[in-house]
Amino acid sequence: MTSKPGSPFPSGFVITTPRLRITPLDPTNEAHCTFLAHLWNTDLFFRSCGRTSVLDTRSASDFITTRVLADYARNKHGMFLVSLQEQDPMSLQPIPIGTVSLLKGAPPNRHYLAPDIGYAILPEMNGKGYATEAAKELIEWAKAELGITGVFGFCDARNLHSRRVLEKIGMEFRGIAALEMFGGAVSAVCTLPGMSEDLSVYGLTEDIRKE
Numbered sequence: 001m002t003s004k005p006g007s008p009f010p011s012g013f014v015i016t017t018p019r020l021r022i023t024p025l026d027p028t029n030e031a032h033c034t035f036l037a038h039l040w041n042t043d044l045f046f047r048s049c050g051r052t053s054v055l056d057t058r059s060a061s062d063f064i065t066t067r068v069l070a071d072y073a074r075n076k077h078g079m080f081l082v083s084l085q086e087q088d089p090m091s092l093q094p095i096p097i098g099t100v101s102l103l104k105g106a107p108p109n110r111h112y113l114a115p116d117i118g119y120a121i122l123p124e125m126n127g128k129g130y131a132t133e134a135a136k137e138l139i140e141w142a143k144a145e146l147g148i149t150g151v152f153g154f155c156d157a158r159n160l161h162s163r164r165v166l167e168k169i170g171m172e173f174r175g176i177a178a179l180e181m182f183g184g185a186v187s188a189v190c191t192l193p194g195m196s197e198d199l200s201v202y203g204l205t206e207d208i209r210k211e
């Protein structure tokens with residue numbers, strides 16, 4: 001199977017869970033771009049993650065080209081589309097419901113040495129366990145296929161649903177820190193079990209206070 005231009009993943013690459021499909025984002029796929037623009041412009045997304053440069057199909061395609069494909073090329077992981085296994089009866093395509101990501105920054109920007117898990121699910125699909133199912137499986141895939149052992153989970157301490165997802169996928173709460181990578185945003189810091197007590201070994205040198 002051949003890769004799409006700019007993507008290290010073979011055509012047809014998919015990570016599956018009982019209910020979901022996790023697939024690479026493709027800047028030339030209009031359905032992917034339209035969906036990302038829709039998801040990232042919901043009130044729920046604005047409230048928890050703020051506004052982004054992704055405003056419409058075209059800016060979503062630019063974002064996937066410049067940011068997502070660059071992450072794939074650099075790390076072999078990044079942001080993925082989450083779709084239901086069941087197909088849309090009209091288009092016969094899986095129905096997109098969100099994104100799940102393992103993101104790691106790079107120099108010259110502030111970055112940590114372990115990726116962090118992230119997710120966004122359409123508001124009308126919340127509360128069904130989809131973010132938990134997708135995040136858990138992406139981490140399992142990254143452990144098995146990429147040999148990743150350290151993963152961070154960061155979220156605004158007031159984002160109780162996101163915090164609950166981190167708990168449900170088995171992450172351990174380590175404390176609260178103002179994270180330079182996110183412009184000093186105060187965040188709950190969680191890690192996979194088994195990671196070093198000393199988070200500076202992963203490049204996280206900010207002060208961590210227990211809640």
Ligand SMILES: CC(C)(COP(=O)(O)OP(=O)(O)OC[C@H]1O[C@@H](n2cnc3c(N)ncnc32)[C@H](O)[C@@H]1OP(=O)(O)O)[C@@H](O)C(=O)NCCC(=O)NCCS
Pocket residue numbers: 044045048049118119120121122125126127128129130131132133154155156159160161162164165
């Ligand atoms: C955070 C987010 C991804 C959760 O997605 P989700 O698919 O609803 O998550 P899950 O169903 O796996 O679990 C979330 C927890 O919050 C609860 N929850 C989520 N939506 C809920 C709702 N509308 N009403 C009540 N509880 C809700 C769930 O019940 C669950 O806890 P529980 O299993 O103890 O009941 C989603 O709300 C979202 O996309 N928010 C905007 C983006 C965001 O905040 N991303 C994280 C940035 S760090």
